[in-house]
Amino acid sequence: xxxxxxxxxxxxxxxxAWLILAIGLIHxxxxxAFPLPEPLVVDRPLTTLLAQERMVVYTGTITTPYAFLAAxxxxxxxIKTGEAMSEPAYRCxxxxxxxxxxxxxxxxxxxxxxxxxxxxxxxxxxxxxxDSLSLRYVGKLDRGMPLGQRAIPLRDFALPFELxxxxxxxxxxxxxxxxxxxxxxPVVSTEKAFMINHEKEEVIRLLALASVFFFMFTxxxxxxxxxxxxxxxxxxxxxxxxxxxxxxxYFFDAFPFPARLSLTANSIGLFIIFMANALFxxxxxxxxxxxxxxxxxxxxxxxxxxxxxxxxxxxxxxxLRPPLQAFVTAASLLLTTLNILWLFYISVLGFIEKRxxxxxxxxxxxxxxxxxxxxxxxxxx
Numbered sequence: 001x002x003x004x005x006x007x008x009x010x011x012x013x014x015x016x017a018w019l020i021l022a023i024g025l026i027h028x029x030x031x032x033a034f035p036l037p038e039p040l041v042v043d044r045p046l047t048t049l050l051a052q053e054r055m056v057v058y059t060g061t062i063t064t065p066y067a068f069l070a071a072x073x074x075x076x077x078x079i080k081t082g083e084a085m086s087e088p089a090y091r092c093x094x095x096x097x098x099x100x101x102x103x104x105x106x107x108x109x110x111x112x113x114x115x116x117x118x119x120x121x122x123x124x125x126x127x128x129x130x131d132s133l134s135l136r137y138v139g140k141l142d143r144g145m146p147l148g149q150r151a152i153p154l155r156d157f158a159l160p161f162e163l164x165x166x167x168x169x170x171x172x173x174x175x176x177x178x179x180x181x182x183x184x185x186p187v188v189s190t191e192k193a194f195m196i197n198h199e200k201e202e203v204i205r206l207l208a209l210a211s212v213f214f215f216m217f218t219x220x221x222x223x224x225x226x227x228x229x230x231x232x233x234x235x236x237x238x239x240x241x242x243x244x245x246x247x248x249x250y251f252f253d254a255f256p257f258p259a260r261l262s263l264t265a266n267s268i269g270l271f272i273i274f275m276a277n278a279l280f281x282x283x284x285x286x287x288x289x290x291x292x293x294x295x296x297x298x299x300x301x302x303x304x305x306x307x308x309x310x311x312x313x314x315x316x317x318x319x320l321r322p323p324l325q326a327f328v329t330a331a332s333l334l335l336t337t338l339n340i341l342w343l344f345y346i347s348v349l350g351f352i353e354k355r356x357x358x359x360x361x362x363x364x365x366x367x368x369x370x371x372x373x374x375x376x377x378x379x380x381x
Contacts, residue, residue: 039100085184090326102168112194114158119183155250240276
């Protein structure tokens with residue numbers, strides 16, 4: 001009997017200790033002012049606010065929202081203010097975001113937080129007030145969650161909450177990502193504004209998807225009809241571009257991936273990138289041949305680039321530990337950069353040899369700026 005009483009006493013003391021710790025963390029965090037930016041202002045029923053400039057991002061290792069609030073009291077290099085969250089997943093597998101909000105209207109505002117989750121695997125949210133000792137759990141989302149289990153039955157990562165009249169609160173987000181780039185650009189809207197914007201975005205997404213597939217089939221069909229190898233190869237290259245549009249439209253969130261493969265909705269985006277890199281060289285090879293300057297050096301370079309992309313594609317089909325996840329993510333950036341450089345190289349060859357200006361203009365105006373932005377991002381990181 002004494003053993004039972006002792007175990008019961010230990011359990012009670014353990015719970016009391018955890019309660020004291022939680023209250024201590026809250027008091028530490030909310031007892032003094034946060035280094036927070038000015039809050040986002042909800043001043044009318046149709047409001048859409050981009051949170052990027054008013055959010056605090058923490059990329060350290062913590063386990064609870066209370067610990068996140070406490071961490072904000074002692075700013076470090078892991079805390080950023082007024083910047084979009086965009087880092088390789090191996091460097092930042094988890095991120096916490098704090099968004100201050102204020103409702104200046106006389107009415108209760110039903111709000112929705114949403115974000116593009118092509119570069120976010122799992123999202124959780126809490127709301128709380130500075131003068132309160134508790135946080136309210138809003139919900140959790142992941143890409144494989146059925147629509148019927150979501151607070152808002154849409155493929156978007158969208159979570160609802162309420163903002164009382166003339167009230168302010170903190171919206172806390174916790175995001176996780178395993179492979180690829182971890183990127184967060186949350187948007188906070190009133191419920192009406194969210195539904196209006198969602199319908200517009202759906203139309204734009206569907207038009208873009210239909211345009212890509214129509215273009216792919218048209219180019220490939222014309223190549224087959226007229227026996228034009230360059231058009232056929234370009235149509236083949238457009239296939240992973242079309243798959244990328246499907247992924248952008250969240251088609252693969254509900255896709256039944258084979259159980260024996262480790263490929264999931266979270267990693268299919270990287271897989272498509274490597275596929276596009278590899279299939280591009282069918283078009284690139286045929287383009288060089290059309291110039292009449294295809295040489296042994298070109299053949300070896302192309303084979304090397306194709307094999308280099310096939311290796312991480314194969315790795316994504318098997319379970320990956322963190323070191324290999326980091327390798328695959330880094331490889332995607334490196335190989336995509338090399339592909340763009342190769343495109344620029346063959347476009348210059350075409351311009352020099354046959355004054356082919358369209359590919360040269362495309363690579364110069366579109367892809368070279370992308371390389372420059374990548375270079376700047378790499379230097380900052």
